[in-house]
Amino acid sequence: MNFVALKMLTGDRAKYLGLVFTIAFCTFLLENQSSIFAGIMKRTGSQIADVTDAEIWVMDPKTEYFDQTKRLKDTDLARVRGVDGVGWAVKLFKGNPVARTVNGKFDVSICLGLDDATLTGAPRKMLLGSWERLREPDSVVIDKAGYVLLFPGEALQLDRTLELNDHRATIVGISDASAPFASYPVMHTRYSQAVNFVGRERTELSFILVQPQAGVNDEELCRRIEAQTGLRARTSDQFRWDCIRYYMNNTGIPVNFGITISIALIVGVVVAGQTFYIFTIENLKQFGALKAIGVTNWRITGMILLQALTVGAIGFSLGSGLCAAFFAITLNNLPTRGLVLMWQNAIGTGIAIFVVVVLASLISIRRVLVLEPAEVFRG
Amino acid sequence: MSAGIAVECRGVRKEFGNGGGKVLALRGVDLDVSYGAMTLLVGPSGCGKTTLLSVITGLLNSNGGEVRVLGEDVERLSGSEQIVFRRRNLGFVFQQYNLLPALTAAENGAVPLLAAGVSRRKAVEEAKHLLDTLGMGNRADALPKQLSGGQQQRVALARALIHKPRLLVCDEPTAALDADTGYAVMELLAAEAVRPERAVIVVTHDSRIFSFADTIARMDDGRIIGIQSGLRNGNQHAVGSQETQKKE
Numbered sequence: 001m002n003f004v005a006l007k008m009l010t011g012d013r014a015k016y017l018g019l020v021f022t023i024a025f026c027t028f029l030l031e032n033q034s035s036i037f038a039g040i041m042k043r044t045g046s047q048i049a050d051v052t053d054a055e056i057w058v059m060d061p062k063t064e065y066f067d068q069t070k071r072l073k074d075t076d077l078a079r080v081r082g083v084d085g086v087g088w089a090v091k092l093f094k095g096n097p098v099a100r101t102v103n104g105k106f107d108v109s110i111c112l113g114l115d116d117a118t119l120t121g122a123p124r125k126m127l128l129g130s131w132e133r134l135r136e137p138d139s140v141v142i143d144k145a146g147y148v149l150l151f152p153g154e155a156l157q158l159d160r161t162l163e164l165n166d167h168r169a170t171i172v173g174i175s176d177a178s179a180p181f182a183s184y185p186v187m188h189t190r191y192s193q194a195v196n197f198v199g200r201e202r203t204e205l206s207f208i209l210v211q212p213q214a215g216v217n218d219e220e221l222c223r224r225i226e227a228q229t230g231l232r233a234r235t236s237d238q239f240r241w242d243c244i245r246y247y248m249n250n251t252g253i254p255v256n257f258g259i260t261i262s263i264a265l266i267v268g269v270v271v272a273g274q275t276f277y278i279f280t281i282e283n284l285k286q287f288g289a290l291k292a293i294g295v296t297n298w299r300i301t302g303m304i305l306l307q308a309l310t311v312g313a314i315g316f317s318l319g320s321g322l323c324a325a326f327f328a329i330t331l332n333n334l335p336t337r338g339l340v341l342m343w344q345n346a347i348g349t350g351i352a353i354f355v356v357v358v359l360a361s362l363i364s365i366r367r368v369l370v371l372e373p374a375e376v377f378r379g
Numbered sequence: 380m381s382a383g384i385a386v387e388c389r390g391v392r393k394e395f396g397n398g399g400g401k402v403l404a405l406r407g408v409d410l411d412v413s414y415g416a417m418t419l420l421v422g423p424s425g426c427g428k429t430t431l432l433s434v435i436t437g438l439l440n441s442n443g444g445e446v447r448v449l450g451e452d453v454e455r456l457s458g459s460e461q462i463v464f465r466r467r468n469l470g471f472v473f474q475q476y477n478l479l480p481a482l483t484a485a486e487n488g489a490v491p492l493l494a495a496g497v498s499r500r501k502a503v504e505e506a507k508h509l510l511d512t513l514g515m516g517n518r519a520d521a522l523p524k525q526l527s528g529g530q531q532q533r534v535a536l537a538r539a540l541i542h543k544p545r546l547l548v549c550d551e552p553t554a555a556l557d558a559d560t561g562y563a564v565m566e567l568l569a570a571e572a573v574r575p576e577r578a579v580i581v582v583t584h585d586s587r588i589f590s591f592a593d594t595i596a597r598m599d600d601g602r603i604i605g606i607q608s609g610l611r612n613g614n615q616h617a618v619g620s621q622e623t624q625k626k627e
Contacts, residue, residue: 004479004493007479008479008481008482010481011479011480011481011482012480012481285475285477286477286478286479288477289477290490290494293465293490293494294462294465294466294467294491294495295466296459299494374433374438374439376471376473376477377432377433377438377550
């Protein structure tokens with residue numbers, strides 16, 4: 001009878017296509033919006049993820065996310081280095097100087113000052129130049145998106161100069177740094193250079209990057225650092241999740257995306273449910289005839305579920321394909337770089353679509369189950 | 380149950396609604412339907428023909444009396460047993476054909492076999508063969524909307540006969556057809572459906588097809604008011620005719 005169910009479904013082409021496109025639309029919206037949301041949330045920890053040399057970040061105990069920094073004392077670095085299990089620990093500065101080009105184009109930037117001796121935290125994905133050149137005077141490495149922002153329409157070129165808070169800086173490399181949450185240029189420079197660019201203060205140390213000794217567990221070392229120094233120590237993953245949680249709890253972004261996702265779900269259930277219901281009602285006599293002939297309620301339920309799941313599977317595949325195409329097209333655009341269709345979102349959407357089609361078919365199933373087969377004798 | 384009797388109804392009662400709105404649709408119906416014969420259940424609209432047919436086929440339960448179909452007390456069967464009983468033993472022809480619009484004529488004819496778990500290929504093959512017998516061989520791949528009313532009713536007849544049921548019930552099979560087409564369908568029904576091992580019940584109020592009947596049971600107001608049997612073999616005799624009309 002599966003074949004009968006599928007032919008009944010595809011026989012009414014208009015309703016069949018309507019159902020498929022409803023589910024495809026619903027899938028596209030769910031996957032697209034949830035992936036963009038997840039991508040934007042992921043961006044809140046981009047600068048943390050880009051530091052691949054160190055596993056642990058140490059900061060002021062009240063720090064909740066990356067952009068919220070309270071300067072540490074220089075002596076804190078020595079205290080952290082004294083904790084048992086610390087392999088090495090280096091300084092990291094974070095500031096936001098204004099970058100200005102000779103053409104007058106300017107923007108606030110994210111300036112990361114790396115340990116002068118080791119350059120720990122330097123960008124590893126370089127598009128042009130070399131991060132080792134950061135040892136040269138006044139040198140900075142700028143990310144590609146920042147370069148395009150400050151030098152619009154111009155080819156990538158090294159040794160160009162710009163001003164950072166009125167200090168001259170020379171571009172010695174162009175990196176492919178992960179997109180930050182705000183579309184600011186990301187500059188990497190030496191620690192000593194960065195504090196000059198931003199302006200010296202009484203305290204300047206933003207974060208301490210720590211690498212555990214071999215065999216020491218990251219989380220255990222975090223606990224030791226916190227216990228012995230009173231500072232906050234987080235693994236890279238923990239710190240990235242801290243950032244995501246902060247933005248989730250303190251911005252309207254989740255509500256905004258949540259509304260779109262909810263509407264997609266509601267539209268999916270209502271339109272698919274209504275179309276499916278009409279489809280079933282129009283076939284009610286035929287279902288009644290099947291019941292009279294001796295097709296069981298279970299079999300008819302199976303037929304309707306098969307129809308719903310078939311529509312769901314085709315619509316989901318179509319919607320996922322459209323969504324994948326969307327991200328493939330936008331992947332290399334600077335504003336949307338790094339936003340991809342995540343497999344977790346695809347699976348989550350698949351589960352949501354499954355629920356949508358099952359809900360949509362439930363009303364139809366009920367209508368058929370309560371149908372008296374004797375109805376078929378009533379003209 | 381008597382030998383040669385496929386359906387035996389004794390004092391069958393059926394009510395709809397309750398309280399003041401109660402309607403007595405069947406008021407103690409006695410009826411025997413024989414194997415190898417076509418029994419017409421006739422009477423005016425609302426007299427209870429379709430209700431009796433529904434009770435006989437197990438689609439409705441009676442409120443009293445006894446119904447034995449093919450030797451089974453159908454009302455004592457559980458719901459699932461009734462479904463299996465219908466699937467194996469009963470064939471249905473409906474007034475409005477009730478063909479599945481997305482299936483071809485052959486596929487529609489194959490539905491009872493598909494419901495019984497026969498493979499699609501084999502079921503459709505058998506349906507095509509049967510359609511050929513019913514003069515529809517060249518239209519086996521047509522959709523119902525591409526068929527005339529008479530052709531659709533022939534497909535419905537194929538669907539009703541494909542699994543070789545022992546009881547065939549037809550509800551107003553000619554009501555949606557013009558006179559000539561209706562007559563042709565009845566000719567086909569009489570020729571192909573009536574078999575010694577099968578009983579055929581036709582509910583109708585179309586007097587033009589009475590000539591096909593072996594037995595005519597007349598109903599009015601929920602009762603059998605007269606039975607004429609032996610009509611086609613020339614040994615016509617009346618039971619419960621006007622003078623012996625049943626009283627409740």
